[in-house]
Amino acid sequence: MIHRLVFENLKHRPVQTLLSAIGIGVSITMILTLVGVSRGTLGDIQERSRGTGADILIRPPNSAALSLSGNMKLGDKLVLKVREQPHVALATGILMQSAGDLFDNIDGINLAEFNQMSGGFRYLEGGPFQRPDDMIVDEDYARSKNLHVGSEVTSAGPRWHISGVVEPGKLARMFAQIDTMREKYSEPGEVSVIYVKVDDAANIPSVLENLRQIMPDHKIFTMQEYTDRVSVNSIPLLKNFTNVVIVLTVIWGLLVVFQTMYTAVLQRTREIGILKALGASPGYILGVLLREAVLLAVVGAIAGILMTFGTRALMHRFVPTLTQAIVPDWWWRALLIALTAAILGALYPGLKAARQDAIEALAYD
Amino acid sequence: MIEIQGLTKVYHVGDTDVHALRGVDLSVARGEFVAIIGPSGSGKSTLFHILGGLTPPTSGSVHLDGRDLLAMTDSERTHLRKTSVGFVFQKYNLLPTLTAADNIEIARHIAGRNNEPHDLQFKETLRMLGIADRLNHKPRALSGGEQQRVAIARAIVNHPALLLADEPTGNLDTENSNAVLSVLRDLNDRLKQTILMITHNPEAAAFAHRIIKMRDGRVERAV
Numbered sequence: 001m002i003h004r005l006v007f008e009n010l011k012h013r014p015v016q017t018l019l020s021a022i023g024i025g026v027s028i029t030m031i032l033t034l035v036g037v038s039r040g041t042l043g044d045i046q047e048r049s050r051g052t053g054a055d056i057l058i059r060p061p062n063s064a065a066l067s068l069s070g071n072m073k074l075g076d077k078l079v080l081k082v083r084e085q086p087h088v089a090l091a092t093g094i095l096m097q098s099a100g101d102l103f104d105n106i107d108g109i110n111l112a113e114f115n116q117m118s119g120g121f122r123y124l125e126g127g128p129f130q131r132p133d134d135m136i137v138d139e140d141y142a143r144s145k146n147l148h149v150g151s152e153v154t155s156a157g158p159r160w161h162i163s164g165v166v167e168p169g170k171l172a173r174m175f176a177q178i179d180t181m182r183e184k185y186s187e188p189g190e191v192s193v194i195y196v197k198v199d200d201a202a203n204i205p206s207v208l209e210n211l212r213q214i215m216p217d218h219k220i221f222t223m224q225e226y227t228d229r230v231s232v233n234s235i236p237l238l239k240n241f242t243n244v245v246i247v248l249t250v251i252w253g254l255l256v257v258f259q260t261m262y263t264a265v266l267q268r269t270r271e272i273g274i275l276k277a278l279g280a281s282p283g284y285i286l287g288v289l290l291r292e293a294v295l296l297a298v299v300g301a302i303a304g305i306l307m308t309f310g311t312r313a314l315m316h317r318f319v320p321t322l323t324q325a326i327v328p329d330w331w332w333r334a335l336l337i338a339l340t341a342a343i344l345g346a347l348y349p350g351l352k353a354a355r356q357d358a359i360e361a362l363a364y365d
Numbered sequence: 366m367i368e369i370q371g372l373t374k375v376y377h378v379g380d381t382d383v384h385a386l387r388g389v390d391l392s393v394a395r396g397e398f399v400a401i402i403g404p405s406g407s408g409k410s411t412l413f414h415i416l417g418g419l420t421p422p423t424s425g426s427v428h429l430d431g432r433d434l435l436a437m438t439d440s441e442r443t444h445l446r447k448t449s450v451g452f453v454f455q456k457y458n459l460l461p462t463l464t465a466a467d468n469i470e471i472a473r474h475i476a477g478r479n480n481e482p483h484d485l486q487f488k489e490t491l492r493m494l495g496i497a498d499r500l501n502h503k504p505r506a507l508s509g510g511e512q513q514r515v516a517i518a519r520a521i522v523n524h525p526a527l528l529l530a531d532e533p534t535g536n537l538d539t540e541n542s543n544a545v546l547s548v549l550r551d552l553n554d555r556l557k558q559t560i561l562m563i564t565h566n567p568e569a570a571a572f573a574h575r576i577i578k579m580r581d582g583r584v585e586r587a588v
Contacts, residue, residue: 001467001470001471001473001474001479002474004463004467005460005462005463005467005471008462008463008467009462011462012461012462270458271460271461271462273458274458274459274460275460275471275475276419276443276446277417277419277446277452277454277458278446278447278452278471278472278475278519279443279444279445279446279447279448279472279475279476280443280447280475281440281443284475358419359414359419359420362419362454362458
């Protein structure tokens with residue numbers, strides 16, 4: 001019976017109910033989109049790292065275990081030294097330069113070496129570097145910036161000429177020749193990372209062991225170890241930002257539900273008086289209002305989850321360089337966040353209703 | 366059934382004390398149908414609220430069905446409303462979001478009797494009220510007379526010791542007023558339901574066994 005009362009109360013004011021559910025839903029979508037973009041983009045970085053075809057990567061001493069830019073540098077003599085090690089089939093140095101976006105670098109490569117390691121680019125437009133200032137971009141980046149072969153783009157300072165558009169999935173979204181990159185951003189002979197391909201997967205542990213012995217201060221990972229580290233938890237900025245959004249969502253949801261329930265309590269003063277006259281206890285009345293808030297939260301959370309499919313479609317259409325994952329393991333957390341906000345938001349109006357004087361409430365018009 | 370002696374009620378409005386009841390003495394026997402008449406401000410609504418457990422008395426003695434209302438806590442008065450008193454209001458006071466049937470059911474739910482089947486006596490009462498075929502309608506689809514009959518059904522569904530009716534015909538035309546008053550009289554005759562009815566209308570009061578007139582917070586006389 002009480003559930004029917006709760007359901008009918010919400011159905012009785014459909015616009016208010018819908019707006020409240022959407023209000024909660026939007027905040028839930030914000031969380032799920034943030035988590036989805038973080039996870040999707042990091043997943044994309046993992047995929048692109050694997051797309052290099054390398055088995056091991058070497059980063060400079062004192063560099064962060066997971067660094068998305070290349071401030072610390074290695075000398076390219078080290079590349080030659082790595083190539084001389086037993087079972088090393090290929091080694092190539094790459095110079096990374098942040099392109100200004102959180103996750104996007106311009107990677108300076110030796111195209112022949114990189115092709116050999118990764119299996120080569122698949123060109124959708126144009127072809128390899130022809131001029132020193134040539135840049136190869138992947139399809140997602142080209143689409144997001146509306147770039148084609150022959151376009152000119154200013155990224156990380158200098159002006160670049162697009163020579164080719166390639167399928168995504170290999171290391172970065174923007175590539176330039178390593179020598180040009182050194183001229184523009186670095187010193188001769190410097191690289192940010194050395195990617196190593198081993199002659200046989202069975203030899204990866206022994207090569208890793210050997211490299212760690214001869215370069216004890218360097219950060220050396222197998223590709224598996226490296227991609228395992230690429231997660232939201234390993235990027236404190238993202239983790240903190242997600243927590244901030246969660247807190248803001250709870251506050252926003254709380255305000256939405258508070259406003260809805262407070263208005264509902266005012267609008268239904270007489271009904272609350274009727275329930276009191278019938279013998280409803282303060283707990284019974286509080287229970288009715290909290291159930292309404294919980295139902296709003298559930299509907300809002302479901303709406304929020306469904307809206308993440310919409311944001312993913314919009315993201316794919318308008319910001320193709322950001323990949324949004326659907327995160328079902330966060331759905332129950334989103335529901336919990338919505339419920340927390342709704343219960344907190346309904347508490348004060350609920351207590352106000354429960355404490356209302358029955359005679360005054362019955363006299364309310 | 367109802368024993369009242371020296372009942373007073375003082376409301377504090379800002380710095381002013383308003384003496385709504387100034388020593389009411391009244392006895393109502395079980396099964397009686399009593400009408401209380403009097404001008405505005407005579408204290409009849411305050412008496413209604415005290416007997417219904419909606420507000421506590423200030424002093425005096427009020428016993429309803431053997432229980433002392435003066436000594437009751439808020440939660441005991443809530444329990445009293447749930448189990449021993451049924452209300453019928455001038456403005457019907459049905460919950461607009463629920464059907465007529467659910468308006469009756471919610472009273473049973475609050476009383477914790479929703480899992481019990483309706484007794485034959487109540488089914489007979491529904492037939493007597495003439496609303497059996499209107500139970501699935503919401504209040505807005507019912508006439509004033511029908512809404513008031515649903516309110517009466519809701520008031521008696523838990524078999525209260527006392528049915529309190531506050532101007533039950535105040536919003537009704539003559540035909541519907543007579544129908545509702547006849548229903549109250551029938552309930553009293555057939556079920557021996559004790560009824561206390563407040564009214565301004567002498568014709569409505571005439572349906573009762575006894576008429577009590579109030580003035581200035583006191584019972585002036587029995588008519």
